[in-house]
Amino acid sequence: MVGDLLPGNAGKWHVYGRADEVAPLSAYSGKLEENALGPAPADAFAALLHARTRAVRVHGAMMLAYVRDPRALAAVAKLREVARDEEAPLLERIARAAAPLFACSTRAAFADARTLRITTCVVNAGKAHASNLTVRATARKRSAPEAPAPPIPFIEATWSLSPELLPGAGTLTTHDESIDEPFDPKRAAFDVDVDDLRSP
DSSP: OOOOOOTTOOOOOOOOSOOSOOOOOOSOOSOGGGGTOOOOOHHHHHHHTTOSSHHHHHHHHHHHHHTTOTHHHHHHHHHHTTOOGGGHHHHHHHHHHHSSEEEEEEEEEEEETTEEEEEEEEEEOSSSOBOSEEEEEEEEEOOOSSSOOOOOOOOEEEEEEOSOBOTTOEEEEEEEEEOOSOOOGGGEEEEEEEEETTOO
């Protein structure tokens, strides 16, 4: 079966026959940036929000957040109206990524045997100055297709970011957190929230 799928579009094909496996093939392999390709236009992802299949609508919201389109927050709000329990963490991460204040490029490594060093970039994509910021990083188990990873202790680190962030500006912040239990940062992913204490 051969079919073209335009950037940002969703498609459905009906095929009848015996098969043990179905695998889509593309002329491109790897990630988009590895092929010097950018994402589809934001309007193409916005069109996915009206798809009949919920998974496609969620993907549209995710990609709108990725391209920093303000329609992502409205899309998440609509999806939450009939939210499913298993989708709640994903919708929360999409909303976090689409927020005016967001974190990116978060890394964690041990500075010594009992000190976990968390480094993240904080960006102000809003139109107002942001100051007196609080950064909260929460570790969660990274999903992996290989053998199950060992349990990861719940870790939440909170710290203040004092410099004011101008609209369109970003800064790199580092925090050291004392760890008493065994922890493998390579097996964990971090959700990072950034709050402006002046916000109501």
